Structures are given as structure tokens and as C-alpha cells.
Amino acid sequence: MLTAEEIQEIETEAGHYPKREAVCIDALRIVQRHRGWVSDDSVHDIAEHLGMSDTDVDSIATFYNLIFRKPVGRHVVMVCDSVSCWIMDYDRVKKHLHERLGIEYGQTTSDERFTMLPIVCLGCCDHAPAMMVDRDLHSDLDPQKIDSALEKYK
């Protein structure tokens, strides 16, 4: 079931478009913001609310990489693997995060604190290498900066 708050937020966005289905991506984002990810039940609830089929909504949910169709940890670490960061020793950043968190891309730490994912260019190329944790950008990364950045996310 979508909550009243979720429905209200979806309806506010829906007012920006002439067709109801157009708000589908916003609806997925809204539900994910409240619940951390988009479950099969949420796909069904959004579909029902917008008058779409579950399959249609899922085909959209699985297309967009910022929509998570699996549970994630309390914080999502997204590591830029695009070209400028790669030149500036992305491999060291990735290796340090793997060792520090003990997980590969797509995995979640056993305490459910962090999920780690690769991400395309974050537009922070003059301060490469970079990563995002939740909504925050972290740049000019080295192992020390990564460690101190992660401390903030409990």
C-alpha cells in the first residue's frame, strides 16, 4: 500500500504532466525515497495507482539505474568509474572501498550499513576521483578521505 504521504507527493508531480503515466518515474523515485528501494509490491501499488500494468511499471523501473529493485543498505556508495576518475586512479579508490567494506559492487555489508555500486561520470572531473554517498558528493579521494567520509554515515 502506498502511504498517504507518498500518494500526495505523486499527485503533486502528476499535476506537471498532461498524462498520468508520465509521472511513473517520479512515483518510483518518491517510493524509493521513503522506503530505500522499490519492491515487487511497490511496483504493483504504483501500477494500480497510475492505471498501468505491473509489467509496464517494472520495465521502466528496471531501465533506470537510480531506481533500486533490490534492497540496499542504509547508505548507498556510488563510485564514479568514468574516464577522468579512471585516469586519476579510480582503481585505488575501488580497491580501498572493497577492502574497507568487504563487499563487491552490488553487495551490501552484513550490518546493512552500506551498499556499493559503480556510477557513471558525476561531473566532478576537475576533482577526480569522486564518489557519492546518498546525496553527498565526495571528491579528490584518497584512502584517508574515503575513511573519514564514511565515518559520517552510521
Added chain:
Amino acid sequence: MTGNFDKPLTERMHSDGSVVDLQAYEQAGGYQAIRKVLRTGMTPMEVTEEVKNSNLRGRGGAGFQTGLKWSFVPRGKDIPNPTYLIVNADEMEPGTFKDRLLMERDPHQLIEGAMVAGFAIEADIGYIFLRGEYTLAAERLARAIAEAYEHHYLGENVFGSGYSLELHLHISGGRYICGDETGLLNALEGKRANPRSKPPFPPSVGLFGKPTVVNNVETICCVPHIINRGAEWFKGLGRTRDGGTKLFGASGKVKRPGLWELPMGTTVREILEEYAGGMRDGVKFRGLLPGGASTDFLVEEHLDLPMDFSSLDKAGSRMGTGTMIVLDDQTCPVGMTWNLTHFFAQESCGFCTPCWSGLGWAERILKSMEEGHGQPGDLDKLAFQTKMWAPGHTYCALAPGAAEPVQSALKYFHDDFERHISEHRCPWR
């Protein structure tokens, strides 16, 4: 480093990185262009003509004439309603970080540009299509749009002129393909962001089937200044035929990576050596992608070329987004080409066969080369694949863009590719 030239796009920005709010924007002469348009009774066609005369070319990478694009929109009372203006703020071209600055630091400049552009194409509704990772830009744009509504600069009957524009911020769910003009339209309609067949082109059949113009952030930000100070002034800002200033950037192992607003036509060498400070100590220059991942490598012989659309086209590359990615001698060109091809293969929307099939194939060849398993004949296979990605074989420009760094890497770094195969290893590892 400051040059003795106008910097209309960045001159109002605060050096501490804080946002120029509505009051500060107006004190610096903001919202005068839209007032001029509405109060002096300029017609939409006159605004379009002024922008056409300024020779403003699209700053998203393709360099299409902005005024010409606007002139394709059907006008008058009998056209399908509404008309849409879309600001493409889906900055995802690897190595590109220019629109983020414009949105985070001076969002009202973008809003005013959208108002003027919207007036010129007689738009009723505008959307700013923003990538999901740009969270600070999202907060600041949302706040600025709210400020503009509070002051009745947006909405019904702007400045009592009878002109109305609704402007909405759409936050994307991800994927590079949304930056493609028609992929973006599908994403905004809530669908998968597959590109559409063209023609019809968006100015006649666009968002929800209605007339639509899609312009890049930096392009739109130029518009108020063209109206305020005139097409001739704007043309005169550039050193070459392509008018205006441009946000140029540099990343990679240069001394001072960064972003600078400079006259269009500033040479590659000036940007690389004077603004970016040259290469870091201990590394040597080998080449650069002049404007993002989907542009052809330039090498030493090209450094004195002016950075503008026409000059780099002639040199067999493209200015693209104008933010260069620099390759040094301590970095493997094959590895870099693999990284770029990995990006394009991953971001293919899966719609056209040469793209979804060919990019993955090329990526596997490059990966095997990097890991010491390259085979004789691999370079021919790569060259063959890139021919399959040529314009006209696919619906959008993703695969043609992916071909550019690969083809030019094979040309300029051929010996490095050969060494990977003959030595069965990456010499940089």
C-alpha cells in the same frame, strides 16, 4: 587567471560557491532581458532572429544553430497546443562538468534564459530535465524556481504582458541515453528512454506529440545576454566565426584541472598550458579528448587549433562539450579506450543492434587486450565494428559517438595497441 574579456555566463557567481539568489541576480542586472522582450513589444520571431543572428550554437555538443532550431517550431493560433521548451540538464557526458556549475551557482540565469527562449518559441510549458545525481543543483534550482513563482516571474501573465510560462523541474532516474533529445522526450513521458525515429523532429512532433524545443543548459544561459547586449556583441565575444564565450574545462593529470569561461576559439594549447597549467610534473602529454568521451582524440599536432565547432570539425574531431580529458604517458591509451567503450556499452539502451551488440563486442576485445589475451586481427575487428556504429545505422548518436575515441585511438596510438597484442600484456601494468 583572468583574461581581459567579457564573461557574461560566470561574472555574477560568488567566489565562495554560494548561490546567486533572486535579489543578487536582479541587482547584477538579471531579469532585464525578459523585461526588455516583454516591455518593448518584441515579437517571438524578432527574438528568434536576434538569436539566429548571434550565431549561438548548441552547447550540449552537437553545435546546432539555436535560432534556426527555434524557427522550425510552428507558430500561430492553429498549431497543436501546448508548445514545450525543455532544458537538457542531463549532463552525463564523461569528462563534462560545466552545466553543473551554471545550475548550482546562478540558477536564475537559466530560468531567465528559459523564459526568453520560451517566449521566442511561444512555449506554454517548460521542463528542466536534470540528472538525478546533481542533488545540489536540484535543491538550488527548485528554490530559484519557487522564488521566481513567488515574484510572479513564472506562471500566468508575466510582467502583465499576457505571456505565461509554467516551468517544472524533472529529476531523472538515470541513464546516459536520456541526454539524447528524443530519448529525453520518452523519459519525460514516463517511458524507457529509447530514442525515436526522426523525422518527424521534435520542433514539429515532440513531447506528448506537441511542438518541442530541447536546448542545453549553457545554450539557454547565453540567451538573456544576447537579448540584453545584442547579437553583434555576442558574436564579437568569440575569436572565430562561432560566436560567444564557452565554458572550457580540463581534467586528467594536468596541474590545475578546472573550468574557465573563455572566448570561443581560444586555442587548445592556451587552455591546456595557460589555464590548466600544463601537465603535472613527471608526466608527459600524449593526447586529449576535446569535449567529452564521444569526441575524437587530438594529439600534439592539433594543439594550436582554436576550440570552436568549425575548427575541430575540420580537424576530424568535434568540440563536443568543450571539456577536455587529457591522456598522459603514464596512462595506457588502450586502457582508456576500454574504459570509454565500457561506458558506452553499458549505457546503450539496447534498441539498435549495431549499438547493443557491437559495443559489447568491442569492449570484450579491448578488455582481453588489456589482460594480455589480444589476438592478431583484433584491431581489424575493432575497426570493422566502429564502421557499423556510423551515423544512420542507429536511431541516436550514442554509437556514432562511441566510435570516435576508438577510431582515433587506433589511428594515433596504433603502436600501443600492437604492443599489447605482441607482448601479451599491458605495458603500463
